[in-house]
Amino acid sequence: MTASNCLRSWVESANGHPDFPLENLPLGVFSRDDQAPQGGVAVGDFVLSLRSAACAGLFQGEAALAAQAASGASLNDFFALGAGPRRALRQALQVLLGEHSQQREAMQALGETLLVPISACRLHLPARVGDxxxxxxxxxxxxxxxxxxxxxxxxxxxxxxxxxxxxxxxxxxxxxxxxxxxxxxxxxxxxxxxxxxxxxxxxxxxxxxxxxxxxxxxxxxxxxxxxxxxxxxxxxxxxxxxxxxxxxxxxxxxxxxxxxxxxxxxxxxxxxxxxxxxxxxxxxxxxxxxxxxxxxxxxxxxxxxxxxxxxxxxxxxxxxxxxxxxxxxxxxxxxxxxxxxxxxxxxxxxxxxxxxxxxxxxxxxxxxxxxxxxxxxxxxxxxxxxxxxxxxxxxxxxxxxxxxxxxxxxxxxxxxxxxxxxxxxxxxxxxxxxx
Structure with missing residues (x-):
């Protein structure tokens, strides 16, 4: 796969990122300042707030269900949904964050409400560990x-x-x-x-x-x-x-x-x-x-x-x-x-x-x-x-x-x-x- 065949994002830092390109999109839990922890997705040098994305109506169907489950202070509810909603959320995010996304301007308008620099985030344990x-x-x-x-x-x-x-x-x-x-x-x-x-x-x-x-x-x-x-x-x-x-x-x-x-x-x-x-x-x-x-x-x-x-x-x-x-x-x-x-x-x-x-x-x-x-x-x-x-x-x-x-x-x-x-x-x- 040449660089031109990789997925490209309008989030420029994701393109060629060694850890978090558009092909990865790992989930975690983050907070900034005195805000409560919430679910997010690492993309380039940023964390996408799933709560903000869900509130903006950016997801539909199983992806919306998954985003809602992953937007809180732990990912347990998201984990419980299984592979189908997880894959739907991943596919939706790759479209939304892709360089030809039809939602690009709307997402950019949300600013740091949607995309928070990782350097400004505190990262938390992703889930409540039962065992x-x-x-x-x-x-x-x-x-x-x-x-x-x-x-x-x-x-x-x-x-x-x-x-x-x-x-x-x-x-x-x-x-x-x-x-x-x-x-x-x-x-x-x-x-x-x-x-x-x-x-x-x-x-x-x-x-x-x-x-x-x-x-x-x-x-x-x-x-x-x-x-x-x-x-x-x-x-x-x-x-x-x-x-x-x-x-x-x-x-x-x-x-x-x-x-x-x-x-x-x-x-x-x-x-x-x-x-x-x-x-x-x-x-x-x-x-x-x-x-x-x-x-x-x-x-x-x-x-x-x-x-x-x-x-x-x-x-x-x-x-x-x-x-x-x-x-x-x-x-x-x-x-x-x-x-x-x-x-x-x-x-x-x-x-x-x-x-x-x-x-x-x-x-x-x-x-x-x-x-x-x-x-x-x-x-x-x-x-x-x-x-x-x-x-x-x-x-x-x-x-x-x-x-x-x-x-x-x-x-x-x-x-x-x-x-x-x-x-x-x-x-x-x-x-x-x-x-």
């Missing part, structure tokens, strides 16, 4: 972490049969830009047989894809694998902050608890499956000898096009870098193609026992590392359990995060002939512990 589940579908991460504890047998026998996951804490999901407080907990020092209490000394990030659930299911009614993708409202970036030393002491026998429940950060924009469709791909074939998924987890169409090619990036900005005027340093570049299980398989498995999913539920993919050290999605992997510090261009070293460090995550889809689609940033500064 949060973190999966473990990044096989390279699972291998790397397993090797630290079981060098000869890094993957437990169930990994290639079942999408592993655990239930996290929804109340501490926070939007990008929210500072994160270093947690306290019990840890067991090497060589000791008694735990101690205090701030985590091995604070880490985890690079993940976030999955927002749309329409849910009734309790006791599983979602079939062939219908699972229809229950996904969209995608975001997710940083599942982790206290590795707390986790090492507490995780047996029931898994993470305080080591994970203090904060998980998400990017503010919900990128639709329709925007990602040009970057959909076949699920990579399983290595020879790996078991095939059980029937409830296998769908030929999902295997043929249920994976995504999304570039994932982690950058680190330390307090010393800020003082020296240095830019953030990239410390990892990975991709969602390293997921061992698809999103549809996660949805199908989560519901197969009868669990009720609801609009606004959030899934994390688990850490998505690649096979090479510069693709590792956590410091636990990049520093080989804290044994090999990473070198920063400020002259500093890191094994784990220090107070004042800011972790910045980005995601972007790139493909020859297609405009790039971005997720915006997921970032957070680490604050000192309180205890």
């Amino acid at each position: 949060y589940t973190d999966f473990y579908v990044g096989i390279h991460h699972a291998n790397n972490v397993g090797k630290l504890f079981r060098p000869d047998n890094p993957l437990l026998p169930n990994y290639k049969h079942v999408p592993i996951g655990y239930h996290g804490r929804a109340s501490t999901i926070c939007v990008s830009g929210t500072p994160v407080r270093r947690p306290c907990g019990q840890t067991l020092a090497p060589g000791s047989d008694m735990p101690q209490f205090g701030p985590s000394k091995r604070l880490d990030y985890e690079l993940e894809l976030g999955i927002w659930i749309g329409q849910g299911n009734e309790m006791g009614e599983p979602i079939a694998i062939e219908r699972a993708a229809q229950h996904v409202a969209g995608f975001c970036l997710l940083n599942d902050w982790s206290a590795r030393d707390v986790q090492a002491w507490e995780y047996q026998p029931l898994g993470p608890f305080l080591s994970k429940n203090f904060a998980s950060s998400v990017s503010p924009w919900v990128v639709s499956a329709e925007a990602l469709q040009p970057f959909a791909m076949a699920q990579p074939p399983r290595p020879a000898g790996d078991p095939q998924p059980l029937p409830y987890l296998f769908d030929a169409r999902d295997q043929a096009g249920g994976a995504f090619d999304i570039e994932l990036e982690v950058l680190l900005l330390t307090a010393a870098m800020r003082e020296q005027g240095l830019p953030a340093q990239r410390i990892a570049l990975s991709n969602t193609r390293h997921m061992y299980w698809t999103v549809a398989q996660m949805v199908a498995h989560h519901s197969v026992g009868g669990c009720k999913l609801q609009p606004g539920d959030l899934f994390g993919s688990g850490t998505l590392s690649g096979p090479q050290p510069d693709q590792f999605g956590s410091l636990l992997e990049s520093t080989f359990g804290g044994k090999q510090p990473i070198e920063l261009h400020s002259g500093e070293q890191r094994t784990f995060l220090e107070d004042g460090d800011e972790v910045i995550m980005r995601a972007r889809c790139r493909k020859e002939g297609q405009p790039s689609i971005g997720f915006g940033e997921c970032r957070g500064v680490l604050l000192p512990a309180k205890y």
